[in-house]
């Protein structure tokens with residue numbers, strides 16, 4: 262058997278909008294997800310997060326489950342409009358503050374380390390009306406929110422994550438418009454959003470560094486989903502496309518905070534296609550030298566989400582009729598028919614990819630610490646979830662090889678997710694939980710699945726058997 266290091270932080274994750282419910286309880290303000298899900302036909306089955314797992318009222322049960330499963334960490338997010346109803350510091354909602362304080366105290370009593378995400382996609386609607394992640398001033402609002410959270414909760418928190426998956430917010434929300442605010446802006450929206458999110462992240466990091474680090478002694482990091490992408494063939498074109506695809510999906514969002522700027526290949530490509538389209542400037546916003554100095558080196562650890570892998574094939578250059586990120590990126594993405602597919606079409610089990618992407622991130626960004634903040638499997642919610650057990654076992658095995666054989670400092674793993682929950686545009690169709698939630702019962706009854714018992718055995722022995 263292979264063994265995880267003694268202090269390895271095994272845990273599970275969740276996010277405010279996906280589990281809390283209580284969408285308008287106790288003076289909480291509306292987020293743009295509250296508004297979006299209330300528009301008919303945006304979400305599978307018109308599902309909403311209005312009640313979700315009702316963790317706003319049942320957080321003690323959640324912590325008891327974590328404890329029963331022997332988990333040592335819990336990654337959760339703070340709902341910005343639960344603390345600041347319109348996103349601004351004009352009003353702090355005490356009921357929201359109490360909720361997170363109570364949760365943190367409950368975790369502390371159970372000996373569970375919180376890993377707290379400041380922003381997991383629930384932007385206050387008022388700030389969305391102000392332009393959302395296209396407006397650079399949102400970085401200032403985010404800084405104020407971050408400061409308030411550090412002040413209120415920082416004594417309990419050693420790991421802060423500023424943003425969850427800028428790639429998802431920016432591409433789904435502002436390039437494609439399938440997430441809120443729901444307006445597609447191909448070829449411009451995702452880049453502008455990435456620019457603002459990077460600035461917002463850096464602001465939150467600097468505020469911690471300047472005002473809180475000395476007393477609170479925690480770490481602040483940026484999270485992104487970086488999946489390993491395999492070239493479809495060994496042709497020079499496909500290998501270059503593979504490299505480009507890693508940058509367009511991962512580097513675009515993380516390279517600025519680790520290396521001070523956009524990946525060069527993206528700067529070159531967007532400049533080139535913009536010129537071809539008659540622009541006198543690049544559609545990719547340029548960081549000024551002052552901004553580069555400000556954003557560079559602003560992550561204390563790498564918070565890495567890994568789910569799957571894809572095959573990448575170069576797209577031969579054609580005309581450039583309309584701007585789009587896909588056209589700038591110039592590759593096709595697909596799955597390999599030999600890979601096991603989950604119930605969600607986008608998620609294959611390709612465990613080798615986990616070790617490869619950890620090595621990639623480690624070599625490219627040289628973080629002193631990596632935490633795998635999400636990794637999980639989609640099914641339809643059955644208690645006998647052998648597919649999830651196989652997936653977790655194979656991914657954990659590769660993560661352990663990255664630690665033991667490649668010498669990489671991966672210090673924790675929070676599987677996605679503790680509970681079945683609201684899965685964004687898929688509503689309650691796909692489930693990722695170690696614990697089943699009965700969304701048809703008013704009580705949102707929780708039932709432990711087979712995978713949770715399997716995971717409990719791994720976390721208590723720290724051993725993984727082949």
Ligand SMILES: CCCCCCCCCCCCC/C=C/[C@@H](O)[C@@H](N)CO[C@@H]1O[C@H](CO)[C@@H](O)[C@H](O)[C@H]1O
Pocket residue numbers: 276279425426429486566568571594595596606607635677684685693
């Ligand atoms: C037969 C079809 C084959 C299709 C192969 C091509 C696939 C194209 C790639 C597109 C991928 C789109 C969907 C990607 C989603 C994930 O990256 C994203 N959902 C990750 O976000 C986190 O995941 C959790 C589970 O979805 C989510 O609940 C959590 O909040 C997110 O942080």
